[in-house]
Amino acid sequence: MSIYRPKTTVEQWRILQAVVDHGGYAHAADKLSKSQSSLNHAVAKLQQVLGVQLLEVRGRKAYLTDIGEVMLRRSRQLTQTITELEQLADNLHFGWEPEVRLAIEMACDRAPLMPVLQKFNDESRGSRLIIDDTVLTGTLEQILEQTADVVISHHLPKGILGEPFSEFRMELVCKPDHPLAQMEQPIKQGDLMHHLQVVIRDTATKPSETSGWLKAEQRWTVSHFDEALRLIKSGLGFCWLPTYLTDQAVAKGELTRLQLDGSSHRSGLLYLVLPKGEKTGPCARLLADKLLQHRSVESIDQAAANDQPAANDKASPNSKTAHSIA
Known part of the structure; x- marks a missing residue:
């Protein structure tokens, strides 16, 4: 040739x-x-x-x-x-990484991140960005195994530091004509056991089933909240979903919120973590800095103040569970 x-x-x-x-x-x-x-x-x-x-x-x-x-x-x-x-x-x-991996817990609302990622792109010097959607122990795995450079996580593993980043809130929803929605509210956990539950697959290589409520006799597992939302809108079962996905559907009457006795909602704090610590590269640090400049929560105290229950919520010790998001 x-x-x-x-x-x-x-x-x-x-x-x-x-x-x-x-x-x-x-x-x-x-x-x-x-x-x-x-x-x-x-x-x-x-x-x-x-x-x-x-x-x-x-x-x-x-x-x-x-x-x-x-x-x-x-x-x-x-x-x-x-x-x-x-x-x-x-x-x-000079050590600038050609590629940066960002792992984001699916409970995190992506919409506020888009302007931040645009600013990062303007200063990234051509570095590629890989974004992984993670759930439950899959997120923790990215931290512990240092497979991601920047992680937005619902939980901090023991010995790991993180910056408060934003809050998440999950609510139990179903279609308005679903049998659970026709029952007197609040319903009991036992009422859920006889209906189809849609759950999100843990993204870990060795998933744990100790997180979340997984006691329904019928259970469908999907890989993303978007797929769960489509199933629930069609009338198939119930699911814990983040409010950034459900608020509009509830307002349109496509979904209804179920009031569960002892757990009106699940909420918690999301943290920004640099799994590699001092070994984090300059491009990954740039991304982390951009994200923190636009975080919605500055401290754990602020998050606690923001999480005061609404008048129609029945708050309980179980209502704020950072682990249970699926």
């Missing part, structure tokens, strides 16, 4: 761009600290090897031809790619 040898150089394309951007050879020569004749020669050589006319001179100004406009546009992509490639080499040399 023959090796392709380019007929043009990056420098020639950058000179062409400068001539166009600065309105002619004279101004481009000043900006590039080169002689006007050297720029003329570079563009002429470029046109010669390509066999097409890129510029035409009218008076003292150079104008792009139709072909020149197309070639200039593509050349900008080329020079931008080369700039990014060279920047990547510098980044890697």
Whole structure:
């Protein structure tokens, strides 16, 4: 297989761009600290090897031809790619990670994170971002095994530090015409046992079934809250779901909240964790800093104040359970 040898150089394309951007050879020569004749020669050589006319001179100004406009546009992509490639080499040399993994507990509302991720992207220097949806012990596994660089978790394993980030709230919901919704409220836990429960699969490689209420005789397991929401809206069973997913459906009458005796809701605090501690790379730290700048909870005390039960809630010692989210 023959090796392709380019007929043009990056420098020639950058000179062409400068001539166009600065309105002619004279101004481009000043900006590039080169002689006007050297720029003329570079563009002429470029046109010669390509066999097409890129510029035409009218008076003292150079104008792009139709072909020149197309070639200039593509050349900008080329020079931008080369700039990014060279920047990547510098980044890697100074320890900037080419890839960062963010694990987010599914109970966390993603909507407020989108502007933060956009700001991170603007400063990420081209590093790739992998976002993992995690549940229950799957989230803790990402922390303990240090498989993620940044984790938003519902729980802190023993000996692990984390920053309060936001709160989550889970409510028991079903379709308004479901038999559970027709019962006198609050219902008992025993009432749930004879109906289909939709649960979220633990994302851990060795999942634990000690978290959450899993006593229904009939149980369907799905991989994501979105799938659970679709099933519940269709009338199939009941499920504990985060309020950021259910509030709108409840307001539209598509879902109803069940009042469970002794546990009107489940809520807790989400933490931002750097599993690798001092070994966390600069790009991962940038992401963590961006997230913390926009966190909705500054302290555990603030979270406790925010979690005061509403007038129609029956609060109990079990109503704030950071472990039970599925």
